[in-house]
Amino acid sequence: MRTALVIGTGLIGTSAALALSARGVAVHLRDRDPDSVSTAASRGAGSAEPPAGPVDLAVVAVPPAHIATTVAELQREGAARGYLDVGSVKGGPRRELVERGGDLSLYLGTHPMSGREKSGPLAASADLFEGRPWVLTPTAQTQTEVLNLALELVALCQAVPVVMDADAHDRAVALVSHTPQLLSSLVAARLESADETAVRLCGQGIRDVTRIAASDPRMWLDILSANPGPVADVLAAVADDLDETVRALRALESADQHKRAEGVEGIEGILRRGNAGRSRVPGKHGQAPTAYETVVVLISDQPGELARIFADAGRAGVNIEDVRIEHATGQQAGHVQIMVEPQAAARLSEALRERGWAIRQG
Template identity: 80%
Template sequence: MRTALVIGTGLIGTSAALALVQRGVTVHLADHDPQQARTAAALGAGTDAAPEGPVDVAIVAAPPAHVAGVLADAMRRGAARGYLDVASVKGGPRRELEALGLDLGGYIGTHPMSGREKSGPLAATADLFEGRPWVLTPTRDTDTEVLNLALELVSHCRAVPVVMDADAHDRAVALVSHMPHLVSSMVAARLEHAEEAAVRLCGQGIRDVTRIAASDPRMWIDILSANPGPVADLLSDVAADLDETVRALRALQSSDDAERRKGGTGIEDVLRRGNAGQVRVPGKHGSAPRAYETVVVLIDDQPGQLARIFADAGRAGVNIEDVRIEHATGQQAGLVQLMVEPKAAAVLTEALRDRGWALRQ
């Protein structure tokens, strides 16, 4: 791959362009909003000048509802040797292209499983995809050359290729991305008119649950409109669980002992099923989840605090497996949760205490 055309210079398109430029690929940028393409070019993602002839690969980074139309236009113009898109839904765009009667040997649908709450070229980074799965959905008609171009793109972006059927992909992302986003938004919506005194009690739990609810609604309308069936099926299952949980909670209010026991059993069931599902979420480097010990450190909100903690852990010979920060509401302080191997917890605790850090249980 020596040349590429990125059509759509939002977060994903500009991030891919930045990564390709770093690998020496000449990237041309196009967008329905020329100013956005110029912004991406100013960030170093390529040039907004049109290519003089066909490029090696055209990357369509448009919303799912517009992917087929943009791809069809590029194919009819002969803009590239190979074509791919990076939309979060795969089955629909391919069926639309088939309905248009286009030769799909030169096309492959892809989806990088990475993103941010922010959108647009200014949110883009060259390392957005590093270590993240990048789904490829080839068919029997896909040219080997196009599959190789897609694999080269994934390699340049330092992502991990995953091959899937298009419809299986759409069911999977409904489960791990689209449905959770709606549930997060529903939880966050409870806060909109809540009393200020209650909102000030927000801790890390509610922040974790509602983080993705900050995303652009217009973008998510496009995504959900392209994959409504699988998402609706999953939400129907969630709704059934909610109904059962509400009944169980009402039963806990009963004056009848048997009814209260029944309610407690219902709540325990949903919590245990939640435990069983949560442990299946891949852990570090995509491996099976591991049990870590947590060392909690109180820090001031000052520059260099985190760097000092990591340096002190390194001097103690302890590798930090994961880290979380819980900010104290209304205070210039926070709690840093350092996840380490169980055998390293005591070593890290002693080392941090010796260096003057305030630890918490």
């Protein structure tokens, strides 16, 4: 791949353009918003000038509702040897492209499973896709050359290709991406009118659950509008579980011991099902989940403190598998939760204590 045209200079499009430009591909940028193109170009994502002729690959990074129209227009222009999109929904846009007379042999629907709560070219990063799954949904009509161009794009972005059926992809992202976004927003919405005293008690749990609720509503409206059926199916099943959970909690209020026992059984059941589901989430590098032990370190909110902890862990010969920071309310301090292999926890705790850190076992 020597040349590419990126249509849509938001987070995903600009990130792909930055990755391609960094690896020597001549990238041309196009967007309905000239300011967005200028911003992306100023960051080194490519040129705002149109290409002199057909490029090797056109990357369509527009909202799902506009994918088919954009691809069809590009194909009529003869803009590229191959065309792909990076939208989060695959089945609907492909069917619409067929209805619009598009050529499926030159088109491949893809979806990089990566993103941020922020949007736009200023939030973009050349390493956004590194190590992340990038779904490809080829059909029997897809030309080998187009598939190879898509695989080259994934390789240049240092992502991991995953081949799926388009409709299977849409059901999968409804479960693992689109529904979690709505549930996060629903929980966060409870905070909007909550008493200030309650909000001040927010800890890491509520921060984890509501992190993605900060996402752009307009962007998510576009995504959900393109995949409403599968998302509604998952939410309907969640609603059934919620109804059962509410009944179980009401039963726990009862003075009747039999009803209370039913309530305990119901709550324990949903918690255990949650344990079982969580255990299926892939662990480090996509491998089977690993049970880590947590060492909790009290840390002051001063420059360089986190780096010192990492350096001290390195001196102790301990590899940090994961890390979380929980800030203390009303204090310039917090707790760093360091996840390590179980056999390394005691060694790390001892080493950090020797270097003056306040430790408690997680």
